[in-house]
Amino acid sequence: MTTTLRPTAPEQRTAGGGRSRTYEVCVNSRPVGRIELATDARFGPRAGRIVRLDIAEADRHRGRGTVAALAAEEVLRGWRCERVEIAAPADAHAALALATALGYTERNRNMAKTLTAAPRLPEGSEARPMTEAEFADWEERAKAGYADDWARRGVPAEQARAKADADHRAALPAGRATPGALLSVLTHHGTPVGTLWAALRDPRDGSPGEPGAFVHDVEVGPAHRGRGHGRSLMLLAEIQALAAGRRALGLNVFAGNTPALRLYESLGYRPRTFHLYKTLL
Numbered sequence: 001m002t003t004t005l006r007p008t009a010p011e012q013r014t015a016g017g018g019r020s021r022t023y024e025v026c027v028n029s030r031p032v033g034r035i036e037l038a039t040d041a042r043f044g045p046r047a048g049r050i051v052r053l054d055i056a057e058a059d060r061h062r063g064r065g066t067v068a069a070l071a072a073e074e075v076l077r078g079w080r081c082e083r084v085e086i087a088a089p090a091d092a093h094a095a096l097a098l099a100t101a102l103g104y105t106e107r108n109r110n111m112a113k114t115l116t117a118a119p120r121l122p123e124g125s126e127a128r129p130m131t132e133a134e135f136a137d138w139e140e141r142a143k144a145g146y147a148d149d150w151a152r153r154g155v156p157a158e159q160a161r162a163k164a165d166a167d168h169r170a171a172l173p174a175g176r177a178t179p180g181a182l183l184s185v186l187t188h189h190g191t192p193v194g195t196l197w198a199a200l201r202d203p204r205d206g207s208p209g210e211p212g213a214f215v216h217d218v219e220v221g222p223a224h225r226g227r228g229h230g231r232s233l234m235l236l237a238e239i240q241a242l243a244a245g246r247r248a249l250g251l252n253v254f255a256g257n258t259p260a261l262r263l264y265e266s267l268g269y270r271p272r273t274f275h276l277y278k279t280l281l
Helices: 064-078 093-101 132-151 157-171 229-243 258-266
Strands: 003-007 019-027 030-040 044-055 083-089 105-114 125-129 181-188 191-200 213-220 248-254 270-279
Touching: 003 030, 003 064, 019 044, 019 064, 030 064, 044 064, 064 083, 064 093, 083 093, 125 229, 132 157, 132 181, 132 191, 132 213, 181 229, 191 229, 213 229, 229 248, 229 258, 248 258
Parallel strands: 044 083, 213 248
Antiparallel strands: 003 019, 019 030, 030 044, 083 270, 105 248, 105 270, 125 181, 181 191, 191 213
């Protein structure tokens, strides 16, 4: 049997070089599914994305998805893409198993927690708003660290820096005064020990089921690590979210950041979406 991709519509192009197209997955010319491909808007035309892959239930577990994904990679190579990105819900076990078998590597995962009663900060720990001077220093560090996280996980350094700049501009257009931005300094017995950037999402702007608050950045000063301040910063984020009437808190954690992942899991955060990538040789 021969599995092929058959275009369902003309290829779509954007002014910035973006491309997208949908295909039927066919076995001996018989449609058995559908796949959507695109270049990744975050990284430009050299990064491709399998946006969606669906195989009809009656044709699953026969290798159709595997062949379709490999054929999609060939299409993206033809588009001169250097890597391919995918995202899969945490409960999409078959999709995640397929991605792993095809050599995809986890880059990061989104996690979330339903909030109930507000916790309390440990004795001696307090929070205050970040000052303007602190914000300027913090943002430079935050952007550099964020870019480095992407660069160490398959994204070319120039693209990683551009993404860090773009994401910060989008999330903090008015800097420290951006509506919904919660920029805090944690002190312990009066000494600054860490910073927190959390954001409140307008329920009217989010998708159903999306957390109403999100932790963008948690940083403990190098001299204060290993003393539980990271946990205190996460408790502070929960306190702030609940005080604003939000009942779920989301975050992102990069693969390989084992201490952070263990902390989030111990606090009750659970995966929602896995983001994976593969270099196209």
